[in-house]
Amino acid sequence: MHRFGYLGPRGTFTQMALDAWDGADGREQVPFGSVDAALAALRAGDIDAAMVPIENSVEGGVSATLDALATGDPLVVIGEVLVPITFVLCARPGMPLSSVRAVGTHSHAWAQVRGWMSAHLPDAAYVPTLSTAASAAALGAPGDVMFDAGVCAPVAASNEGLVVLADDIGDNRAAVTRFVLVSRPGTLPEPTGSDKTTLVLYQQDDHAGGLLELLEQFAVRGVNLTRLESRPTGEAMGRYCFSIDIEGHVKDARVGETLMGLKRVCADVRFLGSYRRADGVRAGTRPGTSENDFDEARAWLEELRG
Numbered sequence: 001m002h003r004f005g006y007l008g009p010r011g012t013f014t015q016m017a018l019d020a021w022d023g024a025d026g027r028e029q030v031p032f033g034s035v036d037a038a039l040a041a042l043r044a045g046d047i048d049a050a051m052v053p054i055e056n057s058v059e060g061g062v063s064a065t066l067d068a069l070a071t072g073d074p075l076v077v078i079g080e081v082l083v084p085i086t087f088v089l090c091a092r093p094g095m096p097l098s099s100v101r102a103v104g105t106h107s108h109a110w111a112q113v114r115g116w117m118s119a120h121l122p123d124a125a126y127v128p129t130l131s132t133a134a135s136a137a138a139l140g141a142p143g144d145v146m147f148d149a150g151v152c153a154p155v156a157a158s159n160e161g162l163v164v165l166a167d168d169i170g171d172n173r174a175a176v177t178r179f180v181l182v183s184r185p186g187t188l189p190e191p192t193g194s195d196k197t198t199l200v201l202y203q204q205d206d207h208a209g210g211l212l213e214l215l216e217q218f219a220v221r222g223v224n225l226t227r228l229e230s231r232p233t234g235e236a237m238g239r240y241c242f243s244i245d246i247e248g249h250v251k252d253a254r255v256g257e258t259l260m261g262l263k264r265v266c267a268d269v270r271f272l273g274s275y276r277r278a279d280g281v282r283a284g285t286r287p288g289t290s291e292n293d294f295d296e297a298r299a300w301l302e303e304l305r306g
């Protein structure tokens with residue numbers, strides 16, 4: 001693998017995630033204007049992998065990524081990276097804070113600085129941009145821009161020669177965004193004991209207790225969920241699929257058994273990869289759900305069957 005796409009332009013938090021990814025020396029970084037564009041290029045074979053944001057500790061799931069992975073030609077996650085998020089408010093030299101009337105940034109970034117904005121620029125209009133660094137790049141280029149200031153990473157402001165009007169403006173100082181490295185199917189990282197698996201579940205039909213039935217599959221095998229979101233399928237009002245991250249690897253017995261159970265009760269199970277956890281947390285196993293417990297139970301059944 002050598003061509004790695006990412007949500008650009010340079011200076012995005014996504015590029016920081018790609019810089020922090022340790023699996024690819026000599027890689028070429030290819031910026032894309034949107035998550036959809038990066039994943040389309042990956043599906044088309046123009047790049048080998050793509051780094052995209054999937055979840056923020058303050059604003060939650062990144063719908064563009066969740067939806068692009070849930071539909072279309074299959075893709076798999078092969079790794080994840082956590083990046084602490086720090087925002088600055090930046091502008092062209094000479095623009096004082098008191099003159100800022102409109103602020104441009106990515107919608108997930110805006111959600112993380114809303115409190116600061118209402119305290120310091122309560123009347124400023126919000127202008128969405130495709131990434132935080134895109135707002136800095138627009139201000140850094142000559143010509144008219146629809147906003148006077150941008151919210152981005154400090155590195156994006158300095159890349160573009162902008163002045164910092166305010167530092168560290170995130171409402172939650174502990175904000176973290178989780179990024180995933182996505183590739184075409186065919187690469188399954190080996191289990192490490194500290195892994196995650198990502199799935200999208202489509203229900204057979206809408207009925208009372210439907211979600212509970214899906215969750216039981218995890219619960220009885222001691223599989224812990226680390227993220228659960230419902231996303232509209234787009235087919236009709238009220239039709240949802242479930243985007244889920246669980247602890248463990250598809251090669252772990254309890255995860256494999258869970259997937260088989262889900263396959264029986266769901267209309268469709270989309271496997272989106274098993275990969276090493278960025279935080280190194282090892283999955284705890286409930287009594288009766290260790291590899292050994294499953295091996296012993298399987299051997300016992302084989303014996304009964306003669």
Ligand SMILES: O=C(O)C(=O)C[C@]1(C(=O)O)C=C[C@@H](O)C=C1
Nearest residue numbers: 012013014053106108131132177
């Ligand atoms: O705009 C960027 O810099 C991104 O990498 C995207 C993104 C996101 O989608 O959440 C990543 C981290 C921040 O939380 C804000 C924006």
